[in-house]
Amino acid sequence: MGETVDADLGIMELKQKLMLNKAYLEGEEFVRDVLATSIEDRNKEEKKEEEHRKKEKKKAEEHRKKEEYRKKEEEFRKKAEERRLERKQELELARIEAARWKAEKE
Numbered sequence: 001m002g003e004t005v006d007a008d009l010g011i012m013e014l015k016q017k018l019m020l021n022k023a024y025l026e027g028e029e030f031v032r033d034v035l036a037t038s039i040e041d042r043n044k045e046e047k048k049e050e051e052h053r054k055k056e057k058k059k060a061e062e063h064r065k066k067e068e069y070r071k072k073e074e075e076f077r078k079k080a081e082e083r084r085l086e087r088k089q090e091l092e093l094a095r096i097e098a099a100r101w102k103a104e105k106e
Contacts, residue, residue, distance in 0.1 A: 011039060 009017075018031050 011042065014038065 015035060018035065021031075
């Protein structure tokens with residue numbers, strides 16, 4: 001048709017440009033088919049992009065959950081280690097007190 005258009009030209013602008021073109025007036029059915037195909041292709045591309053966005057969002061959510069779980073697990077380990085050290089200290093203190101009590105009795 002001898003026309004060049006930008007790739008980001010909207011459907012309405014493209015339609016208007018085509019309708020004003022001499023070739024459109026001579027081959028209306030062809031142009032209608034081209035428009036229908038263009039619209040269909042763009043719709044497919046938009047759907048594909050939407051599916052990609054959904055997958056990325058799901059992947060990001062899964063990563064966030066894994067990271068949250070990892071942090072909770074690390075916190076649990078730290079608390080368990082603190083409790084273990086406290087018990088160890090209490091046991092050592094009990095041993096010291098028992099030794100002191102035994103020494104006082106003698």
